[in-house]
Each structure stands twice: as C-alpha cells, then as structure tokens.
Amino acid sequence: MRARAIILGVVFMLIAGLGTGCAKKQVESSPASPAVEKRMADQQNKEQLRKEEQARLERERVLQEQALEDERKAAESAAAKKEFDTAIVELGNMVHFDFDSFEIKQEYRPLLQQKAEILKKYDNVTMVIEGYCDERGTEEYNLALGERRARAAYEFLILLGVAPERLSIVSFGEEEPLDPGHNETAWAKNRRAQFRLTY
Amino acid sequence: MKKNMSNIKKSALVLPAVMLLMLLAAGNLFAADTLTVDIYGPGQRKVNIILLPPKTVPEGKYAGSTETDLPLPAEAGSFNKDLEKDLGFLPFLNIVPITDILGGDPSRGVRPGDIEIKPLRLSKVDLALTTGWEIRPNGEKNLLIRCIGTFNGRTILGKKYSMVTEEMLPRIADRFCSHLMRVLTGRDGFFESSIAFVRKTGKNKEIYTVSPQGRNLRQISSLGGINLSPNWSPDGNRLVFTRLGSRQHLLCVWDRATGKIDQKSFPGNTVIGPDFLPDGDMAATLTMNGNSDIFLINGNYKPKKALAKSWAIEVSPDFDRTGQKMVFTSARFGNPHIFMLDMKSGVVTRITTEGKYNTNPTISPDGRFVAFSRQIPSGHRIFVHDLQNGRERQLTFGPGNDEDPAFGPDGYFIAFSSSRSGKYKIYLTTRHGDPAMQVPTGNGVAKAPAWGKAHKS
Numbered sequence: 001m002r003a004r005a006i007i008l009g010v011v012f013m014l015i016a017g018l019g020t021g022c023a024k025k026q027v028e029s030s031p032a033s034p035a036v037e038k039r040m041a042d043q044q045n046k047e048q049l050r051k052e053e054q055a056r057l058e059r060e061r062v063l064q065e066q067a068l069e070d071e072r073k074a075a076e077s078a079a080a081k082k083e084f085d086t087a088i089v090e091l092g093n094m095v096h097f098d099f100d101s102f103e104i105k106q107e108y109r110p111l112l113q114q115k116a117e118i119l120k121k122y123d124n125v126t127m128v129i130e131g132y133c134d135e136r137g138t139e140e141y142n143l144a145l146g147e148r149r150a151r152a153a154y155e156f157l158i159l160l161g162v163a164p165e166r167l168s169i170v171s172f173g174e175e176e177p178l179d180p181g182h183n184e185t186a187w188a189k190n191r192r193a194q195f196r197l198t199y
Numbered sequence: 200m201k202k203n204m205s206n207i208k209k210s211a212l213v214l215p216a217v218m219l220l221m222l223l224a225a226g227n228l229f230a231a232d233t234l235t236v237d238i239y240g241p242g243q244r245k246v247n248i249i250l251l252p253p254k255t256v257p258e259g260k261y262a263g264s265t266e267t268d269l270p271l272p273a274e275a276g277s278f279n280k281d282l283e284k285d286l287g288f289l290p291f292l293n294i295v296p297i298t299d300i301l302g303g304d305p306s307r308g309v310r311p312g313d314i315e316i317k318p319l320r321l322s323k324v325d326l327a328l329t330t331g332w333e334i335r336p337n338g339e340k341n342l343l344i345r346c347i348g349t350f351n352g353r354t355i356l357g358k359k360y361s362m363v364t365e366e367m368l369p370r371i372a373d374r375f376c377s378h379l380m381r382v383l384t385g386r387d388g389f390f391e392s393s394i395a396f397v398r399k400t401g402k403n404k405e406i407y408t409v410s411p412q413g414r415n416l417r418q419i420s421s422l423g424g425i426n427l428s429p430n431w432s433p434d435g436n437r438l439v440f441t442r443l444g445s446r447q448h449l450l451c452v453w454d455r456a457t458g459k460i461d462q463k464s465f466p467g468n469t470v471i472g473p474d475f476l477p478d479g480d481m482a483a484t485l486t487m488n489g490n491s492d493i494f495l496i497n498g499n500y501k502p503k504k505a506l507a508k509s510w511a512i513e514v515s516p517d518f519d520r521t522g523q524k525m526v527f528t529s530a531r532f533g534n535p536h537i538f539m540l541d542m543k544s545g546v547v548t549r550i551t552t553e554g555k556y557n558t559n560p561t562i563s564p565d566g567r568f569v570a571f572s573r574q575i576p577s578g579h580r581i582f583v584h585d586l587q588n589g590r591e592r593q594l595t596f597g598p599g600n601d602e603d604p605a606f607g608p609d610g611y612f613i614a615f616s617s618s619r620s621g622k623y624k625i626y627l628t629t630r631h632g633d634p635a636m637q638v639p640t641g642n643g644v645a646k647a648p649a650w651g652k653a654h655k656s
Contacts, residue, residue, distance in 0.1 A: 100534070100556070128446060138558040138572060138579065138602050139647065140428060140472040141528055141535055143441075143448075144484060144491040144512040147469050151489065170446055170468050175425050 087118045095193040102148035116160035128196040129153050131171040134187035146171030153193040236291045236383045245293045248326040251306045260334040272332050274365045281372035290633035295324050311352050319349045344375050356382050386609040393651050395429040399644040413639030430474040431651030439473040463500040472515045477522040484514045519566035526560040526569050537571050559603050563610035570604040581615050594632035607650045614648035
C-alpha cells in the first residue's frame with residue numbers, strides 16, 4: 001500500500017510536473033481568441049502611431065528650433081550688416097573747413113574719433129581722403145589747400161591709431177563742388193575732406 | 200703838318216664822341232625819321248592807322264591800264280577783314296575808318312605817290328596800309344602790302360607775297376602784322392605764338408592750344424578726367440600739365456614730335472602747377488615729405504631738390520628767360536603772397552605786401568615785371584609789379600574774377616582767364632592794362648592760359 005502510495009505520489013508528481021510543463025507550453029502556443037488578437041494589433045498600431053507622431057513632433061521641434069536658430073542668426077548678421085552699413089555711412093561723413101584754412105575744427109574732432117574707432121573695428125576697410133576747396137581761391141593754390149585739408153584729417157586719424165597704410169590722400173582743389181552755387185552756403189559745403197571707402 | 204696831325208688827333212677823339220652821340224641819338228633820330236612805339240615805356244601812345252581799300256594794280260594782266268577801278272579778286276575784301284582783325288589785336292594801334300577822311304578814299308593806287316597825304320594828315324592818321332592785287336596773265340595772284348607813313352609819305356614796310364591762294368590769306372595777314380609790330384615796336388612773336396589752356400567739355404577738362412588771334416584751335420590731351428595747369432617748354436615743343444587721377448595726381452608731358460603724353464606719379468600723390476625751366480628741367484609742387492614744396496625735377500622725372508620749402512603751401516613756380524629768377528606763391532607768412540627766388544644765390548625776396556590773397560605769379564621773359572592775381576572785395580584782379588621800382592598797378596577791373604595771368608613771349612601782352620561774361624574765358628591785355636580782348640577758344644569754359652613762344656610747325 002505504501003509502495004502504491006509512493007508510486008502514486010511519483011506518478012502524480014510526474015503528471016503534475018508534466019502538467020505544469022504542458023500548461024506553460026499551452027500558454028505560449030495556445031492560439032488567442034480573434035478578439036484578443038485584434039485588440040493586440042490595435043494596441044500595436046496605436047503604439048506605432050504614437051511613436052511616429054512623437055518622431056514627427058520631434059522632427060518638427062528640431063526644424064522649428066533650427067528655423068528659430070536660423071532666424072536668430074539671420075537677425076544677428078542683419079544686425080551686423082546694419083551696424084557695418086551704419087559704420088560705413090558714418091565713415092563717409094565729411095569734415096568741413098573755414099575759408100583758406102586746413103585746421104580740423106573742434107566740432108569735427110568727435111567725428112574723426114568715431115571714424116578711427118570704426119576703422120579699428122573693421123580692418124577690411126581702406127580709405128582715400130579727398131580734399132576739396134570752394135571756388136573763390138585760385139586753382140593751383142586750392143589744389144595745395146585741398147591736399148592740406150585731406151592731410152589734416154589723415155594725420156588726425158593716424159594719431160588715433162589707424163594704420164597709415166590703410167589711408168591715402170588726394171586733392172581735387174576746387175573741382176567737383178558738392179553745391180554749384182556761388183554763395184557762402186555753397187562755399188561752406190564745398191570746403192571739405194571727403195572719405196572714399198574700399199571694402 | 201703838326202696842325203694837321205693835331206687835327207687828325209682831334210678828329211680821332213671827336214669821331215668816337217660823335218659816334219657815341221649818334222648812337223645815343225639813334226633812337227631819337229629813328230623816331231624822327233620813322234614812327235616807333237615804345238611799348239615798354241611808362242605809358243604808350245596810340246598810333247592812328249588807316250586801312251585803305253584794296254586795289255588791283257596795273258601790272259601783269261592789266262599792265263599799262265590807266266583805269267583806276269580795275270576788277271578786284273573775290274578774296275580782296277575778306278583779306279582786308281583779316282588784316283583789320285589782326286591789327287585790332289595790337290593795342291597801340293587805333294584803326295581809323297575811311298569815312299573819317301575828308302573826301303573819302305585818298306588813294307588811286309597802292310604806292311606812296313598814289314596817295315593824297317594831306318587829308319590823311321588832317322585826320323591825324325599816322326600810318327596808311329595799302330593792299331595791291333597783281334593778277335598775272337595766267338591767273339596767279341601776287342599780293343603787295345605796304346605801310347606808308349604820312350609824316351613823310353614814305354613806305355616804312357612793304358611786302359610782296361607771290362602765288363597767293365585763298366587759304367594762305369589769314370597767315371599772310373598774321374605775317375605782315377608781325378613784321379609791322381617788329382618795325383613799330385622792335386618786338387614780334389605775338390601772331391606766331393600759341394596759347395595753351397584748359398577747356399571744359401562735359402565733366403572733363405582737357406588741354407588745348409590756340410593762337411592768340413584764335414587760329415589753329417587744337418586739342419592736345421584726350422585723357423579724360425581733370426587736366427590742369429599747362430605750361431610750355433621754352434622751345435615750344437613740349438607741354439607739361441597736371442592730371443588729377445582718382446587716387447593721385449600725375450605729371451604729364453606732351454611731346455609735339457610724337458604726340459604722346461608721358462604720365463608720372465610721385466610719392467605723396469601730389470603734383471601741382473608744373474613748369475619748365477629754360478634747360479628743360481621742370482619744377483612743380485610735390486608733397487614728398489608731407490609739405491607742399493616746390494621741387495626741381497629732372498628730365499627723367501626724378502625730384503632733385505626743393506626750390507621753395509616751408510611749413511606752408513608753396514605753389515605756382517614761373518621762370519624768366521634765363522632761369523635766374525623764379526617767382527612763386529607762398530603762404531609762409533600766413534596768407535598767400537608772391538615771392539621771388541634768385542636761383543644762383545638762393546635768396547628769397549617777398550614781392551607783394553598788400554592784400555591777403557595774391558596768387559598765380561608770372562614773370563616777364565626779361566625778368567622785370569611780375570604779374571599776379573590779387574583778391575580784392577569784388578573778386579580777383581590782375582596786377583603787375585615792376586621789380587625795378589617796386590610799383591604796382593592794377594591791370595584788369597573785372598567784373599567777376601580775373602585770374603591766371605601769363606606773360607606773352609614779348610613781355611608786352613598778358614593772357615588771363617576771366618568770368619566777366621559769366622563763364623570763364625581767355626582774354627588778352629598788355630602790361631599797360633589795355634582793354635581786354637577775348638581769345639576765341641570755342642565752346643565751354645576756358646581757363647589757365649600759358650603762353651608759349653613761336654615755333655616752326
């Protein structure tokens with residue numbers, strides 16, 4: 001009886017063992033019901049879509065960020081260009097003189113200081129300083145006077161630390177007046193140092 | 200014998216004395232015998248001259264003809280106009296119209312004997328010009344021009360020009376007037392000389408030349424841009440001028456023989472108011488060391504030395520015929536004034552002391568007179584300074600600006616530019632300040648005359 005019991009126990013255990021093994025296998029291989037399968041597929045689809053959506057969003061975000069970055073960069077370079085353009089315009093501001101004088105007047109010194117700063121900032125810019133006179137003097141003396149005016153501006157800029165090789169001077173005397181009039185307003189306008197830039 | 204010897208001795212002594220006296224009196228004798236005009240004296244007298252109607256002479260085709268009104272060639276009238284125009288350039292001549300003569304044309308022919316002197320004398324005419332046309336049987340024409348003095352009825356100048364064609368006539372008029380000027384004043388060169396100047400066309404300024412009476416207008420430079428301050432070489436074969444490039448000035452030399460223009464730049468980028476010295480070297484304002492000084496430049500365009508040097512502006516050198524004197528503008532004492540450098544000793548003399556703006560000096564070839572432009576309240580005016588006595592005299596009176604005086608090769612005429620008509624044009628006056636005559640220079644503004652002497656072209 002006792003032997004029967006042991007055998008029975010062993011058999012039971014074997015069966016149990018087999019049973020559990022089989023049960024597991026069953027779970028693995030057992031074909032799911034169609035409803036479950038559909039649900040699962042749906043779930044998988046959803047997951048896929050979600051992932052895709054996420055990737056899309058991610059891409060969009062990156063794109064957006066890039067656009068923003070580009071915009072920022074563009075704005076930055078536009079600002080730089082604008083600043084450069086302003087600088088160029090400022091470099092072009094003329095210096096005016098008194099009759100038969102080549103002295104840089106007090107009010108034009110800040111203008112030249114500003115020019116020196118700009119020239120130091122943008123070292124790709126070179127400048128021809130042109131000297132002009134009004135029509136009242138005589139041609140040859142005016143050519144020399146125009147040269148003096150251009151040179152006065154040149155020397156001022158060099159004193160402020162601009163490299164001399166970036167500047168040159170030429171006089172046009174009473175040629176090419178800004179204002180063709182024959183009055184003090186026109187003459188005052190025409191007595192000038194003018195700055196021609198290359199960059 | 201002894202007496203004779205002493206007589207000989209005496210006469211040996213007397214003879215040179217007499218000769219000396221004669222020499223001294225020669226001028227006066229000459230004046231008494233013929234008519235002369237001292238264009239260099241303190242003032243000048245005017246000589247009244249009449250241009251008698253042209254005549255065809257009874258020779259050649261019309262030999263033996265006794266008619267007084269032989270048919271005139273077609274160009275006879277235009278030639279008399281050429282002659283009258285040329286005579287009009289000589290300020291010491293006053294042209295008397297034929298209508299001023301009592302009884303009209305006092306001439307039957309062109310020789311002294313054919314002219315009734317009395318009515319001419321009555322109208323205070325000093326000189327009578329006759330032009331005779333001699334028609335050869337083959338149709339060739341010879342032109343006979345005579346200048347007859349009314350004080351003695353003799354020919355003081357007679358010229359015959361053979362095989363005359365119509366296009367030769369203006370030059371014949373120039374030639375005869377040049378001879379006449381030489382006979383009357385001892386100087387010539389005016390009618391054969393050439394004035395270089397700057398003419399503006401559009402935006403450009405180019406160098407041109409023209410004769411003082413407006414003949415042979417010629418464009419010298421076609422470089423474009425601004426070309427300024429022409430000056431002649433003493434032989435009249437080269438011109439030097441300044442070109443304003445966009446970055447530097449260029450010294451330009453034009454050669455008549457080749458027609459080419461050399462262009463040369465200098466350290467400092469500046470070349471102002473170049474001029475020739477008699478030896479062919481040049482002088483111009485350069486800024487070699489940052490100052491605008493006048494430098495001597497040799498034929499290879501090498502700056503040799505500074506002729507005028509200071510902290511201030513030194514411009515516009517001009518030399519006398521010998522190259523011993525250089526006049527120039529300097530602002531060394533503040534305002535621009537005229538100075539003179541003795542080239543041998545290096546001594547600089549200040550010439551102008553009046554005014555605040557004296558520029559554009561020109562020295563007469565003989566080195567006696569310096570003309571310049573001075574700014575007065577109504578504009579620039581031409582003045583002349585006599586270096587012998589320091590006297591100054593205003594020669595031009597505007598209106599507008601009178602600038603850039605240039606002595607002619609005779610030291611008598613002065614060319615200058617003036618805005619009196621609104622636009623700058625070239626005018627002539629004399630060192631006596633005779634009324635200005637405009638030089639025909641064509642369209643456009645004309646400035647900066649430079650007077651060269653005659654050249655054979």
